[in-house]
Amino acid sequence: MSVARTARWKALAAAISAVLVGLTLPTVAATPASATTTAYDSTYYKNAIGKSGTSLKSSLHTIISSQNKISYDAVWNALKVTDQDPGNSNNVILLYSGTSRSKALSGGDLGDWNREHVWAQSHGNFGTSAGPGTDLHHLRPADVQVNTIRGNKDFDNGGSPVSGASGSYTDSNSFEPRDADKGDVARMILYMAVRYEGDDAWADLEPNDSVSNGSVPYHGRLSILKQWNEQDPPSAFEERRNDVIYGTYQGNRNPFIDHPEWVEAIW
Numbered sequence: 001m002s003v004a005r006t007a008r009w010k011a012l013a014a015a016i017s018a019v020l021v022g023l024t025l026p027t028v029a030a031t032p033a034s035a036t037t038t039a040y041d042s043t044y045y046k047n048a049i050g051k052s053g054t055s056l057k058s059s060l061h062t063i064i065s066s067q068n069k070i071s072y073d074a075v076w077n078a079l080k081v082t083d084q085d086p087g088n089s090n091n092v093i094l095l096y097s098g099t100s101r102s103k104a105l106s107g108g109d110l111g112d113w114n115r116e117h118v119w120a121q122s123h124g125n126f127g128t129s130a131g132p133g134t135d136l137h138h139l140r141p142a143d144v145q146v147n148t149i150r151g152n153k154d155f156d157n158g159g160s161p162v163s164g165a166s167g168s169y170t171d172s173n174s175f176e177p178r179d180a181d182k183g184d185v186a187r188m189i190l191y192m193a194v195r196y197e198g199d200d201a202w203a204d205l206e207p208n209d210s211v212s213n214g215s216v217p218y219h220g221r222l223s224i225l226k227q228w229n230e231q232d233p234p235s236a237f238e239e240r241r242n243d244v245i246y247g248t249y250q251g252n253r254n255p256f257i258d259h260p261e262w263v264e265a266i267w
């Protein structure tokens with residue numbers, strides 16, 4: 001091979017190497033299937049990212065405790081916005097039944113909807129002054145009769161069908177919401193547990209595995225709520241509701257709607 005040809009081969013080989021370097025594939029970070037990322041990770045949740053267990057719970061408590069509180073009377077109108085039927089702006093969607101009902105039918109009579117406390121008021125006796133009793137993150141419109149049937153029962157699987165709430169079941173000591181509401185209920189209960197830690201005027205609310213909590217500040221059953229969180233992931237309706245409460249009413253978010261995997265990271 002002549003000197004000139006050798007030089008040309010060397011130049012060609014160098015050019016091919018340069019092209020191959022340019023073709024190096026970008027590194028793709030492996031992400032666990034259950035992990036989610038949100039627009040709030042680098043801002044709202046900045047101090048919680050990367051944590052787990054009591055450290056995560058403590059960070060989230062600090063973050064979500066910065067909030068505005070509304071009156072129990074203001075809850076009526078707020079629910080008309082947070083739970084508006086996406087297909088009919090005159091109506092709200094009721095928890096446990098999925099019924100779409102006129103916003104105007106708010107009240108205490110047969111056929112009305114009222115303000116359901118998913119974390120039962122009696123579990124900690126927090127009443128309806130501004131605080132846990134008016135916290136929109138666990139308040140939902142529900143049919144008056146269905147709300148009465150649910151009462152202050154803990155949540156668990158099993159029982160007989162609930163009249164007026166197809167797919168929901170109840171027995172003497174527990175209530176099982178229809179499948180589409182199971183995850184919502186779990187994430188509302190666990191929000192309350194992180195938000196209320198006994199460092200203010202209110203009891204330290206915590207989940208446990210009992211179905212006979214009565215008036216103690218606990219709510220069951222944690223093992224079932226964890227299953228429900230997996231079984232019924234956040235829907236567009238639930239995510240919008242979180243955004244409206246954050247943007248319009250309270251200025252705080254339910255972390256378990258943004259990051260359902262944080263349920264397992266804490267409990």
Ligand SMILES: [Ca+2]
Pocket residue numbers: 156157158171172173174175211
């Ligand atoms: Ca039961």
Ligand SMILES: [Ca+2]
Pocket residue numbers: 179180181182183184232233234235238
């Ligand atoms: Ca759901």
Ligand SMILES: [Ca+2]
Pocket residue numbers: 192193194195196197198204205206
């Ligand atoms: Ca707590």
